[in-house]
Amino acid sequence: MTVFEDLKWRGLIQDISSPDLEEKLNKGGMVFYIGTDPTADSLHLGHYSSFLITKRLALAGHTPIILVGGATGLIGDPRGSTEREMSQEAIIKNNFEKLKEQIQKLFPYEIVNNYDWVKDITIIEFLRNYGKYINVNYMLSKDLVKRQMESGISYAEFSYMLLQGLDFKYLHETKGVSLQVAGSDQWGNITTGIELTRRTTGDELYAFTMPLVTDARGNKFGKSEGNAVWLNKDKTSPYELYQFLLNSEDEKIIEYLKRLTFLTKEEIDEIEKQHLEAPHLRIAQKRLAKEIVTDIHGEEEYENAVKISENLFAGNIKEIPVNDLLIGLKGVPTFDLIIDLPIIDILVNNKICSSKREAREFLQSGAISINGEQVKEEAVIINKDYLLNDQIVIFKKGKKNYYIGKI
Numbered sequence: 001m002t003v004f005e006d007l008k009w010r011g012l013i014q015d016i017s018s019p020d021l022e023e024k025l026n027k028g029g030m031v032f033y034i035g036t037d038p039t040a041d042s043l044h045l046g047h048y049s050s051f052l053i054t055k056r057l058a059l060a061g062h063t064p065i066i067l068v069g070g071a072t073g074l075i076g077d078p079r080g081s082t083e084r085e086m087s088q089e090a091i092i093k094n095n096f097e098k099l100k101e102q103i104q105k106l107f108p109y110e111i112v113n114n115y116d117w118v119k120d121i122t123i124i125e126f127l128r129n130y131g132k133y134i135n136v137n138y139m140l141s142k143d144l145v146k147r148q149m150e151s152g153i154s155y156a157e158f159s160y161m162l163l164q165g166l167d168f169k170y171l172h173e174t175k176g177v178s179l180q181v182a183g184s185d186q187w188g189n190i191t192t193g194i195e196l197t198r199r200t201t202g203d204e205l206y207a208f209t210m211p212l213v214t215d216a217r218g219n220k221f222g223k224s225e226g227n228a229v230w231l232n233k234d235k236t237s238p239y240e241l242y243q244f245l246l247n248s249e250d251e252k253i254i255e256y257l258k259r260l261t262f263l264t265k266e267e268i269d270e271i272e273k274q275h276l277e278a279p280h281l282r283i284a285q286k287r288l289a290k291e292i293v294t295d296i297h298g299e300e301e302y303e304n305a306v307k308i309s310e311n312l313f314a315g316n317i318k319e320i321p322v323n324d325l326l327i328g329l330k331g332v333p334t335f336d337l338i339i340d341l342p343i344i345d346i347l348v349n350n351k352i353c354s355s356k357r358e359a360r361e362f363l364q365s366g367a368i369s370i371n372g373e374q375v376k377e378e379a380v381i382i383n384k385d386y387l388l389n390d391q392i393v394i395f396k397k398g399k400k401n402y403y404i405g406k407i
Contacts, residue, residue: 001265002026003060009265010258012053014184017194017207021179024206028061032179033112033171035067035164037077038095039087042232043102045241046183046221048296049213049260053181054107056262065175066103067167070096070115077160077189078144078153102231106296112175114167130166133199134192142188161189168193172205184209213259216249231296237327238297242305245289246282250275253284261291315396317372322389329394329402337393337405339386343370344378352395352403362397369396 054064171177230236275284353359
């Protein structure tokens, strides 16, 4: 397949600015950019899915530039619903530095900050050199702006597409950029840059957008959706990332393999065949998790995530270091543990079971375990000998319900 055919097969092209772009992408040699605003101190999985295009096009002979918008981040782009809260300048600056460091490790290409060329533009210059060339009716026709007009949009957010258009023009004139790539929600901003450059220089620029990565319900992987999976392992551990990917929906998993990995068509076709034959084995999900966790965090972190997962599934609690165990059980109910009490009292006092009668039923049926070991006797005393690393005791009720007792 040609580069363009591969991108189409992977579902990575939604809007395209010109039919000529297919030939240019296949030929190689373009300088292109993709950007994000530093609204957080870490990238998330939604960014990762978009920024992978830098590696794909670099392999095809193109030159990537990644823009982190220190200027546009201070304004905020319209999202088609409500106005964004204004971020403080110090926070945006700190976020930029954190993102720059993170991006350089994952995507080792040139990074630029639009604050560097926007900060000295006066309001008169902005209106004369940029605002004069873009018609308000043109801006109002953009989908996100049109939708947000219903709830109200400030002049600051309304001007965002002109700022992004300014970026495209500036990077074209100073770094030879002729292509911008972004998620589909940026199409209006991108075409503003193409129009601004055409009207001021006569040069033709190019662009294509990628569909946003979503789950089966249409929710995108983004911070504004409240479901961000962070690439910073202090915010989302490699194990949590592994589990998130392992739990990918069957109906979306092949799409994710195409869009989020570099596996070939032949490899993905074979995985799809195995997945359809035995979806319960989660072969496709496991391969997705391996590819992404390894790419972001390295092979050692991936293998550790698998080990934690397998030990938890098998109930081998004592095989897992306490710190990893706490990561693996992040979010489960936790309570202050009073030791030297019978197990039945601990189960009832901490609402693991609703009554002593229920607790006895669970104990007698073998559905209660402590640190991975089955307990059946209600008179068993939970003392300091049960503490893992002198800190915690892990209780399990049934197949999946974990509880952490901390002293």
